[in-house]
Structures are given as structure tokens and as C-alpha cells.
Amino acid sequence: MATLFISDLHLEPARPEIGEQFLAFLAGPARTADALYILGDLFEAWIGDDDPNPYYAQMRSAIRELSDSGVPVFFMHGNRDFMIGQQFAAEAGVTLLDDPHPLELHGENLLLSHGDALCTDDVEYQQVRAMTRNPDWQAMMLSKTFEERIAFAVQAREQSLARGESMTDDIADVNQGAVEQVLRDSGADILLHGHTHRPAVHPFHVDDRPVHRIVLGDWYEQGSMVEWDEDGPRLEELPR
Numbered sequence: 001m002a003t004l005f006i007s008d009l010h011l012e013p014a015r016p017e018i019g020e021q022f023l024a025f026l027a028g029p030a031r032t033a034d035a036l037y038i039l040g041d042l043f044e045a046w047i048g049d050d051d052p053n054p055y056y057a058q059m060r061s062a063i064r065e066l067s068d069s070g071v072p073v074f075f076m077h078g079n080r081d082f083m084i085g086q087q088f089a090a091e092a093g094v095t096l097l098d099d100p101h102p103l104e105l106h107g108e109n110l111l112l113s114h115g116d117a118l119c120t121d122d123v124e125y126q127q128v129r130a131m132t133r134n135p136d137w138q139a140m141m142l143s144k145t146f147e148e149r150i151a152f153a154v155q156a157r158e159q160s161l162a163r164g165e166s167m168t169d170d171i172a173d174v175n176q177g178a179v180e181q182v183l184r185d186s187g188a189d190i191l192l193h194g195h196t197h198r199p200a201v202h203p204f205h206v207d208d209r210p211v212h213r214i215v216l217g218d219w220y221e222q223g224s225m226v227e228w229d230e231d232g233p234r235l236e237e238l239p240r
Helices: 016-027 054-068 086-092 123-132 135-142 146-166 176-186
Strands: 003-006 035-038 073-076 094-097 101-105 108-113 190-193 200-206 209-215 223-229 232-238
Touching: 016 054, 016 223, 054 073, 054 086, 073 086, 086 094, 108 176, 123 135, 135 146, 176 190, 176 200, 209 232
Parallel strands: 003 035, 035 073, 073 094, 108 190, 190 209
Antiparallel strands: 003 223, 101 108, 200 209, 223 232
16 A cells, blocks of 8 residues: 655636546545645635535545545645634544654655745745734634635635736746755655646755655646655656
8 A cells, every 4th residue: 555645636616627536536546545645735725614615515525534434634734725724624534734744654754845835936925925824814814704705815816826927937936945955954855745736756965965856746637646655656647
């Protein structure tokens, strides 16, 4: 059996084909896994655990079925679903992880991250990220009506799309210096993250120490997964 890692599904009712593939994944390959790690942006937007949308309830129940079957499920917040809280975790049967999160797997020292904190060249985004991760800001947002939160999410998405169109590739990607520093501080040999939607395996060195950065892809056109067993990690596409 293997440990599975996914990220950046961006589930939403407007993209039913992604949800259908995710449900098939949970009922299929994930059922035989040692564990499943979801490294952020499972949802396109999350405005609170009290969201009554039946689409999200279906996804939550499907994750719970996997967890109840005996497969541990771990979740790390992304830049789109950072408002997921303990209610969702309890209902879905997942364990919430801090970002970054160290993990020892088959003798390898691994560091898990969503990846957005490493995009340090995007100064404006890092300022927004610091604000939205503040517990006081989140409490203020959750105190608003559901309609107000929906309006905020729509506006934030439009602004994000507009900024993305004007950003250069290097600003939208992780900063190599930030990557090297987080690996240096953690002592990890492998950094595994998502966020950038640029699936690849990058070998390099940190202080003469060989390391790797593995990047998960999004699920817009097909699934993306890292499967990790005793033979090591494999970055795979999951055809739709």
C-alpha cells in the first residue's frame, strides 16, 4: 500500500466533472491507501463550515466514508479554503495540519506545504495572506451574514483572477531562496507542495545536500497525485 497526496482540486458546483472524479478517487484508489493527505485548495472557496450547499455536504460525506473505512485523512489549508475549521474536520473525519508539516515516510524526511507561503516575490499576496490567517480577522468574517460572506468570496475571486492575468510567471511561482530556507530550517530532504499548478520534480542542493521539490498539479483537466510507497514517491496524472 501507499500514502497518497493531492491538492488543488478547486471543487465547486460549476465544475461537476472534478467532483465526479474526486468521488471516484475516494471510492477507488484511496480506499487501499495507508493515508490520504490533502494539501489545500480542495475547494474553490470556503466561506464557513456552516455552508448549507448540498454539493459541499456530498464531498464532506464522501471524505468521511473514506475515513470511516480506516484510511486516515489529513487536511492542510490552502489559499482558497483557509476558513475550514474544526466543525468541517469533525464532520469529514479529517485531521487538520499546520503549514508546513514535517513527516517521516519510508525513511525520508519530508516537509508538506500548500506552497503559497513560499511565493514571497508576491508581496501584496503575502500581506493579504497574513491578514486572512489572523484568528481575529476570521472571527470577524464569520460574524457576517452568509450573504455577506458570499459577496466577499466573489469579489476576492474576481480580484485574484485579475491579478493572476497581470503577474509574471516568476512572481506567481515559489521563491527559490524561500524554498531553500524552509528545507534548511526543517532538515527535510523533500518538499512536497501544490498551489502553483505546475506539476514537476525539481532536484537541487541546499548547502551541498541533495534535496527535491515535488509539485502537485491541479485537477482542472485531469487528476494529479503523488503515490509514495517503499519504492519512493511517484508524481502521477489521473486521466479523467
